[in-house]
Structure formats: structure tokens, C-alpha cells
Amino acid sequence: MNGLLIGRSAELGGLVRVLESATEGRAGVALVGGDAGIGKTRLATELLAEARKRGFQVMVGQCAELGDALPYLPLADALRDPELAAAVAARPILGSLLGDGSAAAPSSGLTQQRLFGSLLGLLADIQPVVFVIEDLHWADRSTRDLLVFLSRMLQSEQVCVVGTYRTDDLHRRHPLRPVLAELKRLPVVTSVELRPLSPHEMSDYVASLGDTDARELGEIVSRADGNPFYAEELFAAVAEGDTLPDGLASLLMSRVEVLSEPGQRVLRAAAVAGRRVEDSLLREVSGLPVGEFEEAVREIVSRGLLLVDGYGYAFRHALLQEAVYTDLLPGERTRLHAAFAARLTSPAELAHHHLAGHDLVGALTASAEAGRIAERLGAPAEAHRHYDQVLELWERVDDAERLAGETRVAIAMRSALTAADSGDNHGAIVRLRAVPPSAEAYERLANYLWEMYQPDEAIATAESAVSMATEPAVLARALATLARCLAWTHRHAEVEPTGLRALEAARSAGAVDAEASALVTLASAAELRGDWSRAEELFATAAARPSGHLAIDLRAQFNLTRVHYDLGRLEEAAEVADRGVALAAETGLSWSTYGTDLRFMRFLIHYVAGEWDAAEAMAARFPIRVGTIPESVLSSFALFIEVARGRPGVDERLTWLQPFWSDALVTYMSRGLAAEHALWNGDPVTALEHVEAVLGMLEPNDAATLRIAGTGLWAMAELGVTDGADDLIARARYAAAHGPDGERGEMGLEGRAWRLRAEAEWARAHGRSDPGQWREVVSAFSYGFVYEVARSRWRLSEALLAAGDRTGAQEEWTLAKESAEQLGATPFIAALAEFGRRARFTGAASSGGLTAREIEVLTLVAEGLGNREIGERLFIAQKTVSVHVSNILGKLDASTRTQAAAIARRRGLLP
Incomplete structure (x- = not known):
């Protein structure tokens, strides 16, 4: 490889800036695109050299043209670095990627989440780190999902992720296209598109390769069309005295054709293996004696067609491998694939080579096993593809059930479950409906229908599962699922008797997972009735021992935390939350649904208990640059502390959350807190708009109405209007009295407090403030x-x-x-100061009538920021900042910004 980097200083500078941001605690992602041979790998190599100089841990992985056959190949590649051995050993689910998958944990829908969470933990532990994934155009679905996950979840870590891809390979329906479009919208992502080198740059580049005369130089520059790899091949051909054929493929093959016959034979075998191949495997497939093989390889390496790579060889460039592979005759290609298949042990690679070699028996056998391994590795999309391949081959192969090791129904069930685990619930439902009716299939189908918000069909399907179940454990799971489906519907009264049946059946059958699920559902029903002691007892029983199902265990820990919290036992709630958060972290599930909920509960306990520094430290880990509803929910949590402390980042967070205001939970939290933010900033009209929007998303019996109603009545009191106040308190009273089954038991302490707050705010809105x-x-x-x-x-x-x-x-x-x-x-301090000044209370510092927004602006003025910088920080127009500054100067009777800041400090107005 040429030692000079010519014509890429701007692109390298952009990537180095991403490194610098990571050093400062702002994680970043860089996507480097360009045509084949344009210099993506060369640029990445320069970046890695710079990263090493800056003390970064370097991880590098490469995708292979085998595609979905080998899930997480670039991650496994990167984790093989000996420097990472200890960190990987501490996370067995990552270590499982380095073997054949047999040692991996049993498959579950959480396996992928555990894998992603464990990698996030590893990156945080070894930071600063740069992780390069090459050839994303060949990435499997799970690797693409991993890239999206890292791009969204990495926030303040010293981590830089770099991905390279070929732009000329991205046809209109290429699966990487929508991923790139999604990622490039994120400000954390830097996109670098490598253009062809200019004629001047190309001349410098070719001259750096070695001596050549002016005519040859001009011809190479003209023919290469700005592509450095093409230029290198042309230069090599000229140096060897070859004539220059038309087109890159012809040029590459002309350099192959000068090899001896054994050399060509070895290179053709290597091309069938892919970009890389082990020495011993290549020797066996080539069929050459050891001495002749080694001479052939030495010849190939000396001509720069293959490079020595660890225990084997790698093509110098993917284009060369593609050219050699494409030139193979059909029969030759089939025989070589069969030869590799006869010597490989990895089921995923076997499936690939058997299919390419038209060995349907071998393909079915290998695909079934590859699917099971992909499941255990947490690659559900690839597992689903392998299982579907088995189903496609089933009728074309004799004795398919023996070869697959399972019945067709079992494979179809696996295909459906892995479809759901990869996020395709609709596909799972379609496949389960095509499976012959069984209790197991219907129990799973009911769960997916429930998750797709089809309660009536979910209940009917769960009832069918119960009626068809003959095995005790299957019956227990079906009953537990039915109880869960009945909750929060018009048949809520049936939850308890059904849950008790499920509990009895589970204990009789020893089905611990079904027992835990039934306990959680029964506890929720008791809570809704207001039987808090019963709810607490049942949740505690569910959380007391592992069920073998992490999602259920985390669900139990979360609910037990929540009940302790609702009963006002904050210390006990904190202890359970800490255990749950630790369990989620240990198993890589911090970003799963209940892992996230547990972290929110721990954050909320800090917030409620007045431990605001700890709460804000947790909130700093909640993403701002959100792109999914779960991320938006987590981001919304941070608003509790940011609004209450008047942080300038509130507006930026709300801007990112706005596209997700179609989700009820995101709307409740983010717009409810946006209403408080508006009230602190003297804008009750906007506050009421947020309140009305939230109420439009809530069911009339939702207890969340109480807090929102109180906020709305606060806004009405500020406006001095009563129109709508009676309707608002009527809605709050209805929610306090009615649950999903028409009645509501006694609420928790916080719920009761918000009910009283709403009543008091209603009286205040009517001008009656009763001590x-x-x-x-x-x-x-x-x-x-x-x-x-x-x-x-x-x-x-x-x-x-x-x-x-x-x-x-x-x-x-x-x-x-x-x-x-x-x-x-x-903001609260400012409001109290203004009230104290008007009341002439002892110890009241005059705020000069500054609003919370004006205090935010004044705080940044005191930091020395100009109007434009303040506007960018607060997400407001520069003109608006100017108006606020003028108001501040007038209210504080100051003539300059410096004087205003000094006055504010004397009065204790600045945080």
C-alpha cells in the first residue's frame, strides 16, 4: 500500500474531528462511502493510526460477502483482539461469538438485547475506543441493527464508530440504504463521501507509486478516472510490461492470467472461499501437493494478488476476488463450493457452500443447525432466514425431518419466533397462523396479538391455547398468557380467577416462568383493586427467585419497586431498583423495556427523595438524539430534572421528542413537563395547549390525568380564567374514581397527593385559596x-x-x-423570590421581576456568551434573545450586560 495519503486531507480532518469529540466525551459515528477502490480502507487505516497515537483502543471488523450466513461477523472479528480478552471474558454472551455458538446462552427474545447491551458496556469499560466496521454493504441484518443501536445509544462515552461502504453497490432496494438514510439524519453521525481524485491529485498519487515516464503517467491518470486502486493496477501492469486491456475487470484478470496454472488454480479456489481463507483449507481444496501449493502461493503473494493474513491469506482488494469468482465456469464454481463444504464445520458457512454447490440435502441440514446457532448468538433475523431456507427446501429433500433434527411444525415455530424477536411481529403472526393448530403455537400467537394491540383476538387465541393444552407446563403458560391478555379490557374481572388457575397449574407442573408471570398479573390486579398489601406480597414472591426468563424477572423487580414507591417506602424501593438495575446490567439488558423502566424508577426515586445531583447524573445518560419510541420514553424522563432545574437543554430535548408525540406515554411525560416549563417561563397559554394535547391522548380512567389536570388548573389560575376549569376537575375526579373495570381502589400515596393538588388548584383557579x-x-x-x-x-x-x-x-x-x-x-427559586419581594418577607431577595426564561438568558450572559450563541444554546431566535436581554437590563436597572450579571450574582439569582 502506498505510504502517502493524497487528496484526502479534508476527509481525514473530518474523521479526526469525530475522534476529538469522542475524546471530549461526545460519542460519534462516521460513515465513509465511495466507489470500490476509491480509498475507503486507506482512509480508515490513517484514522486508526491517528487514534492509536491519541491512546485509543482500536477494534476492527470486516463484513463478508456471505451476508446473512454469518451474523455479527465484523463484531466477532473485532473481539478476537488479544487486548480485549479480559473484557470479553467478563461478558460470556460476547465470548460466544468467538466459537461456534454451542456455548452460548439458551435462546430467548432478549438474547440480541443482551448482546447489544454487553457490547455497550464493553465499549464504556475500554474507552477511549474506535470501532471500525468495513464493507457495510455486505453487513448482515443483525450487524446493521447493531450499528443503529450504537449510533443512538452512545452519548457521552469516549467512543467513535466508523463504518465504510461501497456506494456503487447500493441498488435501489439494498437493505443498507434505509439504514444510512436514518443514521445520516442524526447530528452525531458524520457522513464522508469519497470523490474521485482530481487529475492533478492522481498524477501525484501515481508518481508516488514509483518511476514512470510522462506518457505512461498520462495514460494511467486518464484511464484510472480518479480511482486509486485502478491506478495501482494499471501501474503494476505497466511495470510488468503488459498491454492495458479495457475495463478494470479485464485488467484484473489479465494480471491473474500471467500466473502459472497451479497459481491460477489456487487463486480460483481462494475466490470461492471469499475475501479471506485459511492456509490449510486452501491447500486441501486446491488439491495440490504441499510443495507445489506453497510455490503457487508464493507466486501469487509476490505479485500482490493475495496478502498474508494471520494463518491464511486475503485478497488485496475485494474487486479482485469478485473478478476471479465471476470468471469461474459454472461447473468449476459448483465443484469448488462442494469441496469447501466437505471440509468446513461452521453450519452457516456450510449452508452457504452447499446451496452454491446445489447440494440440497447438505443445505437443509446445515441451514437448520445454522438457524439454531444464530438463535443462541442473538441474531434472530439471520436465524429466521436460515429456518425459512429449511422450509423452502423441505419438499425437495427426502427424509427432511431426520436431516433437520425437528419436525416441520417445530421449524416453522422457530421461524415465527425469530421473526418476532427481530421485530417482525406481523411476520410472526402470519407464520403462526400457517402452522397446524396447537396450544404452543396459539399461546405464542396470543402474546404477539396482544403486543400488536389486538386484545379481542389475543384473548380468543389464548382461550384456544388453554382448551387445546394437554401438557401441564403448556397449560400453565397458556393460562398465564390468557390472564395477561384479559387485563385492562372489559373482561378485567376474569383476570384474578384465570391468574389463580395459572398459578396452580404452574406450581403443579414446576413451570417457574409461568408461575412468575401469573404472580405479576395477579399482583397488578390486586393493585388496581387498591389491595396494596396483597399486590406487594405477590410481586415480592415473583421477584424472590429467578424464573429462568429474564424478561419476567425484570418485570417482577420493576413492579415490586413501583409498589414500594407508591406506598411511600422509598428506601425499600431504592434497594429493589438497585438489584433490578444490577441484574439488567449484568445480563446486558439495561436497554430492554424493563431494564429501561427500572433505571427510570431509580431516577424517579432520586428525584422524589430530593437527591437531585444523583438524578441529574442519571439523566445525563438518557439520550437526547432519539429516533425510536423507546428512546423517546427514556429521554422524556430527563425532563423531570431538567425542567425543575431550568436547564438550557430542555428546548433541544423537546425538539427531538416532538416527532414522537403520537405516543401516549411520550406525550404524557414530555408535553406534561413542557407545560410546566412554559409556566415557569410565564407562558400559561402554551402550557394549556400542552395540557389539552396530553388529555387528548389519555383514556378518561387513566390516573395520569390527575397530575396533568393539576398543571392545567395552575395555568388557568395564572391566566385568571375559569372557563374549562370545572370540566378539567370533573375529568380528574372521574379518573380518581374509575379504573379499567369501572371502579378504582385506593390509589398509592403519590396518586392521592396529586388528586388533592388538582382540587386545590381548581379552587385557586376560582379565586378561592384555602390554607x-x-x-x-x-x-x-x-x-x-x-x-x-x-x-x-x-x-x-x-x-x-x-x-x-x-x-x-x-x-x-x-x-x-x-x-x-x-x-x-x-425556576422555582425565581418564583419564590418574586413572591417574597411582593410580600415583603424577611430574607426575600429582589428578583427584579425576572422570569425563569430571563434567568436562563442571564445565566448564559454571565458566562460571556453572545446573543447568537445564547439563541443556539436555548433553541430560540437571536432577536428573541435581544428582547430578553433588554428586559433584563431594564428590570435590574443595569446599563451593561456585565453590570447585569454582577447585580444578579449579588442578589443570588444565578444558579
């Missing part, structure tokens, strides 16, 4: 919700002042102020 009512609210939140106690004391202080109890008002205001300052609740 006794606000004392009830303070008391209700006093189970440990530090922030809400303080906010309620604020309103209690206002009510006491209006009632003429100035001493009591001062006391409540002082307590609220102390809490707000300890929490660092900047």
Missing part, C-alpha cells in the same frame, strides 16, 4: 416527595398571606425557599 386545603396537599406529599412538598408550601404561603396570617405565610415561604435552594430548582 386548610393546601395543608392537606403538603401533608399528602410529605411521605418523601421533597420538591412537591416545597411547591405546595409555596401555595400554602400564598393562601395564609391572603387569609391575613403573615407569620405563618413567612414560615411556609422560608421552608419552601430552603428546599428549593437545596434542590437547585432555579
Whole structure:
């Protein structure tokens, strides 16, 4: 390879900037595209050299043209680095990629999530690290999914991911196309497209290869058309005295044809193996004696067609391998594939070579085993493809059941389950409906229908599973699934008797997973009835021992945490949450549904208990640049602390979340907190718009209505309007009294507190602020919700002042102020300061009437930022910043920005 990098300084500079950002704790992804031979690998090599100089751990993996036959091939390639041995050994699911898969954990729908989570943990442990994935145009589905996952989940880690791909291979329906389109929309992703070198650059490049006369140089530059690899091949041909044929493929084959007959024989065999091949395997397939084989390889290597690569050889360029492979005769190609198949042991490679060699018996056998291994490795998309290949071959092969090692129905079930595990629930449903009816198939089908929000069909299918079940364990799982499907429907009353049947059947059959599932469903039903002690007991029983099903175990830990939390036992909730978070981390499931929920609960406990520094540290790990609904849910959690502390990143986060406001949970959290954000910034009209949007997404009996109604009534009180206030409190009262089955038992402590808050805000909106009512609210939140106690004391202080109890008002205001300052609740501090100034309370610093938004602007002014920079930081127009600055100067009676900052510091207005 030429030692000079010519014509790529701008592209290399862009990649180095991604490295620099990673060094500063801003993870980045770079996608390098270009035609074959344009210099992608050369550029990546330069970047890796720079990364090593900067102390980065380097990981490199390459995709192969075998495609989906070998899942996670580039990851396995990268993990073989001896420097990573200890980190990989600590994560067995990653280590399983380095063998044949037989030692991998049993397959489950969570296997891929565990694998992804474990890799994320490894990257965080060995940072700073750069991970290069070459030839993404050949990537399997699971590797593409991994790239998307890393692009979205890496946030503040010192990690740089680089992917290279051929643009000339991306036809209109190429599976990488939508992935690239999705990723390039993310600001964390840097896209680099390598253009052809200019004639001047190409002249410099060819001159760097060696001596050549002006005529030859001009011809090479003209023929190469800006492609460095083509130029190298032309230069080599000229140096060897060859005439120059038309086209790159002809040129490449002309260099192959000068080899001896044994050399050509070895090179053709190598081309069938792929980009790389082991020495011993290549020797066996070539059929040459050892001495003759070694001479042939020496000849090939000396001409630069193959490179020595570890224990084998690699083509110098993929284009050369493709040219040699394409030139093979059909019979020759078939025989060579069969020869490789006779000597390989990897089922995935065997399946590939058997199919190419038209050995249908071998292809079916190998595909079935390759599917099972892909399942265990957490590559459901590839497993699904292998199983579908088995089904396609089934009628064309005699004795297929013996060869596959399973019945056709079992393979079809595996195909359906792996389709669902790869995110294709619709495909799973279609395949399960095509399977002969059975209790096992219907139990799975009911689960997928339930997840696709088809409750009536899910219930009917689960009932069919129950009626068809003959084996005790299958019956237990079917009953547990039926109980789960009945919950939150008009048949909710049947949940408990069905769940109890499931529990009895599970314990009788020893089906621990079905027992845990039934316990969780029964506990949820008890909770809905208001039987909190029963719910807590059942959740604790479910969480007491592993069920063998991680999703159920995490679900039990999450729900037990939540019940402790709802009962106000924050210390116990924290202990269970910590165990659940640790379990999720140990198993690589931190980013699974319940792994995420457990982290949110731990965050929420910190938030409620007033441990805001810890809460904010957790929130810093929640993604801002979201692209899916689960990511948006997690991002929404961060708004609790960011809005309460008045952080400037709120607007950026809300901008990213806005496209996901079609999801009820994302809308409830993000728009509910956006309403509070607007209220702190003196914009109750916008707050009401958010509240109305949230209520439009919630069911009338959803208890989440209580908090949103309280926020809406707060906005109405600020506006001095009562129109709609009665409707809002009526909706809150309905939600407090009605669950999914028409009645609601006693709510948890937080729910009861929000109900009282909504009532008090309704009275305030009507101009009636009763100190006794606000004392009830303070008391209700006093189970440990530090922030809400303080906010309620604020309103209690206002009510006491209006009632003429100035001493009591001062006391409540002082307590609220102390809490707000300890929490660092900047907007709340500003509101209390303004109220204290108007009330002339002792110790009230004058805020000069600044709004929370003006304090945000003033904070950045004090940091020395200009209007444009402040606008970019707060996601507002530069003109709007100018208006805020003018208002600040006027309110603080300051003539300059520096003076305003000094006044604000003296008054304690800056965080």
C-alpha cells in the first residue's frame, strides 16, 4: 500500500474531528462511502493510526460477502483482539461469538438485547475506543441493527464508530440504504463521501507509486478516472510490461492470467472461499501437493494478488476476488463450493457452500443447525432466514425431518419466533397462523396479538391455547398468557380467577416462568383493586427467585419497586431498583423495556427523595438524539430534572421528542413537563395547549390525568380564567374514581397527593385559596416527595398571606425557599423570590421581576456568551434573545450586560 495519503486531507480532518469529540466525551459515528477502490480502507487505516497515537483502543471488523450466513461477523472479528480478552471474558454472551455458538446462552427474545447491551458496556469499560466496521454493504441484518443501536445509544462515552461502504453497490432496494438514510439524519453521525481524485491529485498519487515516464503517467491518470486502486493496477501492469486491456475487470484478470496454472488454480479456489481463507483449507481444496501449493502461493503473494493474513491469506482488494469468482465456469464454481463444504464445520458457512454447490440435502441440514446457532448468538433475523431456507427446501429433500433434527411444525415455530424477536411481529403472526393448530403455537400467537394491540383476538387465541393444552407446563403458560391478555379490557374481572388457575397449574407442573408471570398479573390486579398489601406480597414472591426468563424477572423487580414507591417506602424501593438495575446490567439488558423502566424508577426515586445531583447524573445518560419510541420514553424522563432545574437543554430535548408525540406515554411525560416549563417561563397559554394535547391522548380512567389536570388548573389560575376549569376537575375526579373495570381502589400515596393538588388548584383557579386545603396537599406529599412538598408550601404561603396570617405565610415561604435552594430548582427559586419581594418577607431577595426564561438568558450572559450563541444554546431566535436581554437590563436597572450579571450574582439569582 502506498505510504502517502493524497487528496484526502479534508476527509481525514473530518474523521479526526469525530475522534476529538469522542475524546471530549461526545460519542460519534462516521460513515465513509465511495466507489470500490476509491480509498475507503486507506482512509480508515490513517484514522486508526491517528487514534492509536491519541491512546485509543482500536477494534476492527470486516463484513463478508456471505451476508446473512454469518451474523455479527465484523463484531466477532473485532473481539478476537488479544487486548480485549479480559473484557470479553467478563461478558460470556460476547465470548460466544468467538466459537461456534454451542456455548452460548439458551435462546430467548432478549438474547440480541443482551448482546447489544454487553457490547455497550464493553465499549464504556475500554474507552477511549474506535470501532471500525468495513464493507457495510455486505453487513448482515443483525450487524446493521447493531450499528443503529450504537449510533443512538452512545452519548457521552469516549467512543467513535466508523463504518465504510461501497456506494456503487447500493441498488435501489439494498437493505443498507434505509439504514444510512436514518443514521445520516442524526447530528452525531458524520457522513464522508469519497470523490474521485482530481487529475492533478492522481498524477501525484501515481508518481508516488514509483518511476514512470510522462506518457505512461498520462495514460494511467486518464484511464484510472480518479480511482486509486485502478491506478495501482494499471501501474503494476505497466511495470510488468503488459498491454492495458479495457475495463478494470479485464485488467484484473489479465494480471491473474500471467500466473502459472497451479497459481491460477489456487487463486480460483481462494475466490470461492471469499475475501479471506485459511492456509490449510486452501491447500486441501486446491488439491495440490504441499510443495507445489506453497510455490503457487508464493507466486501469487509476490505479485500482490493475495496478502498474508494471520494463518491464511486475503485478497488485496475485494474487486479482485469478485473478478476471479465471476470468471469461474459454472461447473468449476459448483465443484469448488462442494469441496469447501466437505471440509468446513461452521453450519452457516456450510449452508452457504452447499446451496452454491446445489447440494440440497447438505443445505437443509446445515441451514437448520445454522438457524439454531444464530438463535443462541442473538441474531434472530439471520436465524429466521436460515429456518425459512429449511422450509423452502423441505419438499425437495427426502427424509427432511431426520436431516433437520425437528419436525416441520417445530421449524416453522422457530421461524415465527425469530421473526418476532427481530421485530417482525406481523411476520410472526402470519407464520403462526400457517402452522397446524396447537396450544404452543396459539399461546405464542396470543402474546404477539396482544403486543400488536389486538386484545379481542389475543384473548380468543389464548382461550384456544388453554382448551387445546394437554401438557401441564403448556397449560400453565397458556393460562398465564390468557390472564395477561384479559387485563385492562372489559373482561378485567376474569383476570384474578384465570391468574389463580395459572398459578396452580404452574406450581403443579414446576413451570417457574409461568408461575412468575401469573404472580405479576395477579399482583397488578390486586393493585388496581387498591389491595396494596396483597399486590406487594405477590410481586415480592415473583421477584424472590429467578424464573429462568429474564424478561419476567425484570418485570417482577420493576413492579415490586413501583409498589414500594407508591406506598411511600422509598428506601425499600431504592434497594429493589438497585438489584433490578444490577441484574439488567449484568445480563446486558439495561436497554430492554424493563431494564429501561427500572433505571427510570431509580431516577424517579432520586428525584422524589430530593437527591437531585444523583438524578441529574442519571439523566445525563438518557439520550437526547432519539429516533425510536423507546428512546423517546427514556429521554422524556430527563425532563423531570431538567425542567425543575431550568436547564438550557430542555428546548433541544423537546425538539427531538416532538416527532414522537403520537405516543401516549411520550406525550404524557414530555408535553406534561413542557407545560410546566412554559409556566415557569410565564407562558400559561402554551402550557394549556400542552395540557389539552396530553388529555387528548389519555383514556378518561387513566390516573395520569390527575397530575396533568393539576398543571392545567395552575395555568388557568395564572391566566385568571375559569372557563374549562370545572370540566378539567370533573375529568380528574372521574379518573380518581374509575379504573379499567369501572371502579378504582385506593390509589398509592403519590396518586392521592396529586388528586388533592388538582382540587386545590381548581379552587385557586376560582379565586378561592384555602390554607386548610393546601395543608392537606403538603401533608399528602410529605411521605418523601421533597420538591412537591416545597411547591405546595409555596401555595400554602400564598393562601395564609391572603387569609391575613403573615407569620405563618413567612414560615411556609422560608421552608419552601430552603428546599428549593437545596434542590437547585432555579425556576422555582425565581418564583419564590418574586413572591417574597411582593410580600415583603424577611430574607426575600429582589428578583427584579425576572422570569425563569430571563434567568436562563442571564445565566448564559454571565458566562460571556453572545446573543447568537445564547439563541443556539436555548433553541430560540437571536432577536428573541435581544428582547430578553433588554428586559433584563431594564428590570435590574443595569446599563451593561456585565453590570447585569454582577447585580444578579449579588442578589443570588444565578444558579
